Amino acid sequence: xxxSGAAMDPMTVAIxxxxxxxxxxxxxxxxxxxxxxxEVPLRRLLESKLxxxxxVEHDATLAAIGEQRRGAGRGVANFAYITVSTGIGAGFIIHxxxxxxGTGAAGEFGHVVVAPDGPLCNCGNRGCLDAVxxxxxxxxxxxxxxxxxxxxxAAAGDQLARAVLDAAARHLGLALGGLINLLNLEMxxxxxxxxxxxxxxxDGMVSAVTQGSFxxxxxQCPIERAQLGNDQGLVGAFELVMTPExxxx
Amino acid sequence: xxxSGAAMDPMTVAIxxxxxxxxxxxxxxxxxxxxxxxEVPLRRLLESKLxxxxxVEHDATLAAIGEQRRGAGRGVANFAYITVSTGIGAGFIIHxxxxxxGTGAAGEFGHVVVAPDGPLCNCGNRGCLDAVxxxxxxxxxxxxxxxxxxxxxAAAGDQLARAVLDAAARHLGLALGGLINLLNLEMxxxxxxxxxxxxxxxDGMVSAVTQGSFxxxxxQCPIERAQLGNDQGLVGAFELVMTPExxxx
Numbered sequence: 001x002x003x004s005g006a007a008m009d010p011m012t013v014a015i016x017x018x019x020x021x022x023x024x025x026x027x028x029x030x031x032x033x034x035x036x037x038x039e040v041p042l043r044r045l046l047e048s049k050l051x052x053x054x055x056v057e058h059d060a061t062l063a064a065i066g067e068q069r070r071g072a073g074r075g076v077a078n079f080a081y082i083t084v085s086t087g088i089g090a091g092f093i094i095h096x097x098x099x100x101x102g103t104g105a106a107g108e109f110g111h112v113v114v115a116p117d118g119p120l121c122n123c124g125n126r127g128c129l130d131a132v133x134x135x136x137x138x139x140x141x142x143x144x145x146x147x148x149x150x151x152x153x154a155a156a157g158d159q160l161a162r163a164v165l166d167a168a169a170r171h172l173g174l175a176l177g178g179l180i181n182l183l184n185l186e187m188x189x190x191x192x193x194x195x196x197x198x199x200x201x202x203d204g205m206v207s208a209v210t211q212g213s214f215x216x217x218x219x220q221c222p223i224e225r226a227q228l229g230n231d232q233g234l235v236g237a238f239e240l241v242m243t244p245e246x247x248x249x
Numbered sequence: 250x251x252x253s254g255a256a257m258d259p260m261t262v263a264i265x266x267x268x269x270x271x272x273x274x275x276x277x278x279x280x281x282x283x284x285x286x287x288e289v290p291l292r293r294l295l296e297s298k299l300x301x302x303x304x305v306e307h308d309a310t311l312a313a314i315g316e317q318r319r320g321a322g323r324g325v326a327n328f329a330y331i332t333v334s335t336g337i338g339a340g341f342i343i344h345x346x347x348x349x350x351g352t353g354a355a356g357e358f359g360h361v362v363v364a365p366d367g368p369l370c371n372c373g374n375r376g377c378l379d380a381v382x383x384x385x386x387x388x389x390x391x392x393x394x395x396x397x398x399x400x401x402x403a404a405a406g407d408q409l410a411r412a413v414l415d416a417a418a419r420h421l422g423l424a425l426g427g428l429i430n431l432l433n434l435e436m437x438x439x440x441x442x443x444x445x446x447x448x449x450x451x452d453g454m455v456s457a458v459t460q461g462s463f464x465x466x467x468x469q470c471p472i473e474r475a476q477l478g479n480d481q482g483l484v485g486a487f488e489l490v491m492t493p494e495x496x497x498x
Contacts, residue, residue, distance in 0.1 A: 029465060078351050090431070094343045101433020102327050105466045112427035113461045116364065116419065125460060170365070178361035182339070184350020211374060212362045216278060217354045
């Protein structure tokens with residue numbers, strides 16, 4: 001992102017990575033959807049090519065920064081951004097500061113076990129939220145090529161498609177309810193394709209959130225639709241560069 | 250707790266409550282094991298009786314403060330204390346500060362759904378961790394009067410007792426693994442009666458933690474035995490009074 005400097009020479013570049021990173025060292029630990037990415041010193045590689053300062057961040061964290069500074073969660077001190085798309089992930093703002101965990105790996109909401117005897121997950125475990133409620137899982141369970149195809153079939157009355165979406169919505173809602181009970185957050189913004197899955201899906205999710213959380217804490221934690229769409233990461237990167245906070249944990 | 254003043258007149262009293270509180274307002278929202286406690290203005294009541302400043306805090310939060318300042322988690326910036334006793338709860342230190350959530354209700358680890366079609370919980374929901382792994386749940390499932398009785402029966406070869414403990418240990422371990430993946434904490438200290446349930450229980454729990462978390466984040470988050478025993482709350486109260494942090498969220 002160009003922040004200043006002559007002509008188009010960037011002063012700082014911030015990049016989002018779909019997997020856990022160490023933002024201090026600028027190292028990508030892993031990225032399960034980028035085969036071969038393992039302990040990649042991305043900041044060093046980029047800085048040597050670009051000749052400017054580079055920041056490396058988990059993409060869900062960038063999205064959380066964007067939504068909390070400029071989107072649905074403006075001013076919310078304890079906030080989570082959840083993406084429900086091909087996979088499921090989270091970014092956190094805690095105490096009004098970006099929360100990355102001890103080594104930058106926080107946010108693996110998709111790899112919390114929600115169905116101990118459920119289907120195998122790509123991570124090797126069984127019954128992760130990702131394995132029962134992600135776009136990939138929905139498509140696989142319904143024997144379709146994508147979650148969008150499943151949503152269209154469900155809208156047209158396909159019973160299997162409807163059952164698969166109902167089960168996914170229930171697992172997702174119960175997991176969100178658990179997150180609310182655990183952390184007493186003040187807002188959760190949800191992005192990704194989930195809001196395109198139809199009113200039944202959203203209703204099922206909301207019903208399961210209600211079932212899976214205490215009324216008083218749930219009332220204090222609205223679940224909002226993320227506002228920045230595909231620009232989340234860009235806005236987050238801009239905010240990270242332009243109004244940096246202390247990057248130490 | 251007497252911190253100074255003439256003779257035994259206390260300057261400040263800090264009290265731990267077994268349920269969610271608003272520490273700023275000093276109000277106990279609820280305490281499921283104290284029937285009739287609902288929105289009790291405990292700080293005001295205590296201050297009018299005692300004539301000194303009173304602080305009201307969730308007991309698991311006090312224990313977390315105690316363990317992070319003077320026990321197992323000394324100096325750990327991102328830390329959870331988990332109590333596994335009659336019920337299951339958590340206290341958090343995040344960014345090296347006490348984390349209470351938006352309104353002091355954070356830490357309901359026992360009321361995260363881990364078995365969506367599992368047994369009814371006292372909270373009215375179904376399949377909460379509390380309903381499958383707490384001391385109360387273990388006793389109920391085994392038809393015993395206490396979890397200690399179940400542990401003794403299991404040690405003596407009782408198959409039902411053993412199966413109940415195994416299932417509880419698995420649920421607890423998977424939930425701890427999910428917490429590790431979600432928050433990338435740097436240590437979890439476990440207290441309560443859980444370590445008295447025998448080596449099989451602990452082994453089962455550790456095995457499930459391994460199953461339910463990524464190896465890299467798990468290696469960065471040792472699960473330790475809490476060190477302060479029944480003094481946790483007392484030590485936490487002392488630390489809260491003597492070395493207060495900014496109490497705003």
